[in-house]
Every structure is written in structure tokens, then in C-alpha cells.
Amino acid sequence: MLRLKKQLNNGKSSKFKVQSLKLCALLFAFLLLGCQPQAKDENPQISYENTGIYPPILGEPDFDSITGDTIYHTIPDFSFVNQENQIVNSISFHGKIYVADFFFTTCPSICPLMTKQLTRVQKEFEGDTTLKIISFTVDPDKDKSEVLKSYAEKNGANPQQWSFCTGEKQKIYRLGQKGFLLVEPEYRNDTIDFLHSDKLVLIDQHSRIRGFYSGTDSNEVNQLIKDIKILKNAAK
Numbered sequence: 001m002l003r004l005k006k007q008l009n010n011g012k013s014s015k016f017k018v019q020s021l022k023l024c025a026l027l028f029a030f031l032l033l034g035c036q037p038q039a040k041d042e043n044p045q046i047s048y049e050n051t052g053i054y055p056p057i058l059g060e061p062d063f064d065s066i067t068g069d070t071i072y073h074t075i076p077d078f079s080f081v082n083q084e085n086q087i088v089n090s091i092s093f094h095g096k097i098y099v100a101d102f103f104f105t106t107c108p109s110i111c112p113l114m115t116k117q118l119t120r121v122q123k124e125f126e127g128d129t130t131l132k133i134i135s136f137t138v139d140p141d142k143d144k145s146e147v148l149k150s151y152a153e154k155n156g157a158n159p160q161q162w163s164f165c166t167g168e169k170q171k172i173y174r175l176g177q178k179g180f181l182l183v184e185p186e187y188r189n190d191t192i193d194f195l196h197s198d199k200l201v202l203i204d205q206h207s208r209i210r211g212f213y214s215g216t217d218s219n220e221v222n223q224l225i226k227d228i229k230i231l232k233n234a235a236k
Helices: 002-035 110-124 145-154 169-179 218-234
Strands: 079-081 087-089 097-103 131-137 162-165 199-203 209-214
Touching: 097 110, 097 218, 110 131, 110 199, 110 218, 131 169, 145 162, 199 218, 209 218
Parallel strands: 097 131, 131 162
Antiparallel strands: 079 087, 097 199, 199 209
């Protein structure tokens, strides 16, 4: 009986020793891995994904079935006339960060507030050739170039940085609905009678929508200014 107990105890002791050796081996392996030099990324890439640091890319994405790449929504080509009676088109904004809004000069409510907030944006980036502002009138029948020029001058808009545009009503509305996505998908059609939104839309250097901000809320415009700076730094 005593011999049997000793054998059992020896068996347990041997098993414990084996487990201990395995544990020590694992710990030693982890220590070795921790001491290995980490590979350094020689070409770090700035991510435009929604990581919580960079403004998200908005709009419904599509996918290339051949390459598997994500195709993001972008602002379509456009061409209108500004307050200086000059053609302003999407080529003018190629590679630029810009803020867009839709307004009309006789608006008694939100438009004056939106324009006032946009003057803050202009002042913050005064003389910055990489940042532009564009305001599209939703009442082009009344807001001709000369009317827009008077409105722009009244609000201290620099024509080199801030364009007020007019043109064919249907094209403006289609751009606002389907390009800048200022209405819900079910209302993106050509039958809408009036387009009115308090949103300022941030567009990046690749013509992608990066944010919507209430143009009547100074706190949201503060965030807009911060996001512009993030996009500018990401481009360097």
C-alpha cells in the first residue's frame, strides 16, 4: 500500500513538473518575441476611413466587382456663372477642399445666418488657396450675377475664394439633391419645387463628401473648421 501511494505521488509530481516546464517555455517564447525589433513602416499612409480621427467619407459607396475596390460617392461635374459673371465649374475645384451651401439672397430666415458663419470660415482661411467656398442660389430666376455680386460685397466675400453661383434651376436642384445629397434618397428626383437646407457641406480634395454641418449653429461650424484643418494636414 505504501509503495502504491509513493508511485501515485511520484506520478503527480512528474506531471506537475512537465506542466511547469511547458509554462516556462511559453513565457520564455513570449519574452523573446517582445525583445525582437518591430518592423517600421517606411511609407505610412494617411487613412481617410472613419477611424474617429478623420472625417468619414459620406454617401452610399459602390464596389468594383473586378478589383474589389470601394468606389465612393463624388460630386458630379458642374458648370455655372458666378457673381463676377464668370464660368465656375468643377475643374476650378479640382484638388481643393471646399465648403458648399444652397441659399437665396431674399431668404429672411436661415440664409443670412449661414452666410454669416461662412464669413467665419473665409476669415479663418484667409489667403489660403487650397480652401474655397461656393454658394449656389436656389432662386436663379431672381438671383442673377449682378444680384449675387451685390450680396457678396455686402457680406465681405472675396471673389478669389468665395463664389456665388447661378444658372439653370433644374441643374442646380439636381446637383443639390443627387450630388451634395441634401435631401433623403426618396426625394432625389426632378419634381422638387424648392430646395432649402441649412447644411454646409465639406468636400475633400477628391470631390468626396466629408461632413454636413448646420450653418446656423456656431458650434457645428467650429467643428467644420477643425475638420478642414484635419483634411489639409492629411494632404501634406
